[in-house]
Amino acid sequence: MAASSIRFGPGATKEVGMDFANMGAKRVCIVTDSNVVKLDAMKQAVEGLTREGIEFTVFDKVRIEPKDSSVREAIDFVKPYKPDAFLAVGGGSVIDTAKLMNLYNAYPEADFLDFVNAPLGKGLPVDKPLLPLVAVPTTAGTGSETTGTAIFDLVSKKAKTGIAHRNLKPTLGICDPINTRTMPSAVHASSGLDVLCHSLESWTAIPYNERTPRPTNPINRPAYQGANPISDIFSLQALRSTAQFLPRAVRDPDDHEAQSNMLLAATLAGVGFGNAGVHLCHGLSYGISSQNPGYKHAGYDVDHPIIPHGVSVAVTAPAVFRFTAASNPDRHLAAAEAFGVDISNVKRESAGEVLGNAIAEFLVKLGDQPRGLKDLGYKASDVDGLVEGTLPQKRVLMLAPNLSEELQAEKGELRKLLEESLDY
């Protein structure tokens, strides 16, 4: 299990110029989006590089919830600049886009699908080191600063997919709680729901020693290796923190203690799921967000319909954990306990019901969340399309506990989960 370097602390962004100077960088490509470019985190970054006399260019056109087309545009921007390092300042979309710019900048002749996860892409391994990438998250959600994963919409296939390889991991993540103070309340909520599902899914993923097939050579093990004793510690701690601090961070923009704890929880959950993996909420979410019937989430200042990633994963969570509980009732009860449920008299066979209810109650109390797929504009007749959008997510579905391996049975189970998620 490898981890990126993480520097955590208020004011840590100020040192970013020295970090690049220490690694000998002379020409940095800064990646951000049109909102973050105006914020203090970017100001600190620009001042830091300037102070050290390091040349840089700024790409500020990252699309929130990136598509292959927006990623290609970013790649076309960076190639002629010939940077010697990357700096991503923003949320998961920004950091993921920077990872992809770094990857294709190192493979100028590659076809875009070469590295995309199979079966949608060729899933080729990244066989050379990339340029240094420093990530400064401005949301407390994706944990992308700790992972080797980059996610985007592949429009032609109507599916979210991604590229996952350890060489994509940022060299350094600078987690500065001051940078998440600028998040609107709606962004606190939806990015926090991503943390919630990262921690719940990695905590309940198929254990590393039960995952099949077992590669005979350790080099062939997937990045997502199943729940293991080290990821467990990260995932459970992140879950407890999220249950405790997310409601406070959403409710009160001045609760810096809660915000700081959520940034740490996002990073911890990133290490947890970056090693153990995620499963059904994430697997189902990619179809849900890419087949969006036109929903635009309140509080998101963008010019196109959007189901924020965290919303699309959390909407199926009550149904998902009712379904997976039979695989490991004790873990599901421990998760319910993290939400404050007194589990001392709960029977193991009720673990799914109890956890599903705890999650649903948490979402309702958080406020402004869709109470099911219907609130996103989906109808019962859309479920088959969503099942088809989920099936390509082999990489995460293989870690889903309790899911059948046989295709027809698997489809039936996914359909049932989506039907139960129409409203809760």
Place this chain on the structure above:
Amino acid sequence: MAASSIRFGPGATKEVGMDFANMGAKRVCIVTDSNVVKLDAMKQAVEGLTREGIEFTVFDKVRIEPKDSSVREAIDFVKPYKPDAFLAVGGGSVIDTAKLMNLYNAYPEADFLDFVNAPLGKGLPVDKPLLPLVAVPTTAGTGSETTGTAIFDLVSKKAKTGIAHRNLKPTLGICDPINTRTMPSAVHASSGLDVLCHSLESWTAIPYNERTPRPTNPINRPAYQGANPISDIFSLQALRSTAQFLPRAVRDPDDHEAQSNMLLAATLAGVGFGNAGVHLCHGLSYGISSQNPGYKHAGYDVDHPIIPHGVSVAVTAPAVFRFTAASNPDRHLAAAEAFGVDISNVKRESAGEVLGNAIAEFLVKLGDQPRGLKDLGYKASDVDGLVEGTLPQKRVLMLAPNLSEELQAEKGELRKLLEESLDY
């Protein structure tokens, strides 16, 4: 915060040949000691390398609790062999010796004191990458498979010291619980006490944001950076596991569940203290073990007097945590709770007393432990010498909470801690 790669699981040693093949190694120096060379872990290693057609040599003369002279001998062995990778199979003494062989093999012209921690050595930074080192621990103690630290006796100075730099970190640690089944009960106990102190000391070390002086450039931060939100998770979990599983692992050689949990605890504590640091128990231990008046610990099959490292750190623990509690009573109470103490009605000002008593009781119940320095053969008149042996440990003393910075006051406090540790 960087971490080594760790692979954890029964049977993981079998894959070590493939690991070297995957990294392109052709000529491996295996480092071990005269006991471990006969064990199954070594057999697996040799078979694995042979199966992959990788050449190797075996250095099996590592001294338990290494001295500079034994380390020099190891370095002289490896230089003419010109390996392209190292494999350490053994406890902390073996892994630490392998780190030093790897270091001085890369710097053939260096003087031995060049890299030794100041003020005893010059403390030069390691400015080039070393050869790959795979560590297979056969004890559950040092966590050396996760750290960039190597410790030894510098005989001419009558002090334990070491070399600490992240480039010394093993590339991969293979934590295979089958390998610790061969530990005698006495080794389970003393290596487990090292884990206990790693976790207690790193959990209570001065927090990362209160450590002084604060370097203005992040590159000048010490490897031991003080307690921080990520090391905290590792340290507290390791403490809880040790309190729960060490007595079982010592009592019953067939309790493989307890042994496996202790191996994991050792690794978690290694990540915790490898980033946060240790303080007084370790600082005091180096004088205690190097000025050994002739004590030979029961159950250790060696031809010279020996105070095992874990015994030398734990013997002052009751006095140390009584002393440090005032710096952060809540953390000390949380530690007492890990030992099963009901803290609900304990006043914060009693935290030190309560934790000190809990540790003393734990040590007594574990069995076969000295009840103070007197049992090791030390007299009250030896205390001044032990204080002098402690003062050079600047690197760890700077993380000691509640300790005075002014030399005379510091000496007085250290003397008092040692006097209180004469018996408990």
